[in-house]
């Protein structure tokens with residue numbers, strides 16, 4: 446997957462990824478976050494000024510851009526313990542195992558399908574109270590619930606969790622990528638090496654490991670890594686080959702590139718803004734081109750896929766699609782891009798309703 450040439454005369458940190466400082470109106474501040482559920486590590490306050498780009502120029506890519514498949518809408522009706530019951534009025538009603546949960550959902554512009562008595566009978570609702578943390582930001586209409594509860598997706602056990610960022614410890618729209626990954630790992634006939642960047646509570650890492658992959662999981666949050674390890678124990682995968690790495694994702698892949706390490710599948714699901722454990726700033730619009738560029742360099746010669754998801758950004762899937770195609774010039778294969786959506790599945794989990802868009806994705810596959 447390597448291409449050797451570097452852009453002649455280009456100084457580090459002056460590539461296209463770093464050249465843009467602000468928007469066309471000359472603003473040096475990044476745009477305000479879109480009105481979408483915020484990422485778990487909100488931690489990541491919006492940087493006061495545009496951050497420095499990482500010390501790595503983009504590679505000069507030659508050859509054809511891979512053929513494209515667009516638009517691809519990867520849709521899930523739920524799986525395992527999760528399904529979306531209903532949505533509307535800026536909220537969604539979801540089933541996570543035994544619990545029915547209401548959370549804000551800016552995309553649900555329509556009216557709910559189910560009557561209010563269904564929405565009233567929930568176990569938890571996110572209130573977002575600003576003076577509270579953790580479960581304090583949740584309301585439990587029936588009875589007080591603990592912070593965590595057991596869940597299962599794609600055969601992997603893990604803990605649901607009422608977090609103060611409205612998230613519940615898993616992003617179920619990713620099920621479609623995880624199902625694809627699981628199939629690839631099981632069909633490979635050799636242990637695939639999977640790199641899970643921005644891996645959060647590790648559900649994707651556990652799905653990959655359970656299918657037989659050797660997994661490297663990277664996340665900046667010590668807390669998230671702790672939860673991921675708890676999930677590993679819960680799923681009985683203690684002995685599975687998973688490296689849990691608490692580090693800035695960009696720093697990690699730069700080091701892997703220097704060391705010549707490679708992976709067969711890379712999943713990357715970056716937030717719009719994030720921070721590494723040592724305050725390293727992640728800014729999607731600044732750093733994504735270099736991140737993808739490095740990911741390409743650390744794809745193994747027999748790579749099976751590079752999967753990018755982007756959420757909470759104001760962009761078209763075409764922006765990450767064309768970036769992926771430029772990055773993968775000369776690699777052959779195909780780049781397919783579009784949206785990840787979750788379809789309402791009703792109370793029984795099996796009655797298709799409206800599609801709720803959750804994020805954009807782009808993935809390169811060798812065929």
Ligand SMILES: C[S@@+](CC[C@H](N)C(=O)[O-])C[C@H]1O[C@@H](n2cnc3c(N)ncnc32)[C@H](O)[C@@H]1O
Nearest residue numbers: 486616643645665666693694714719720721727
């Ligand atoms: C949306 S979550 C990823 C969700 C995950 N892909 C899943 O589906 O379960 C974003 C994660 O990025 C992590 N993060 C934020 N900035 C980071 C950085 N600079 N390096 C590594 N991880 C970072 C956060 O701690 C958080 O766990």
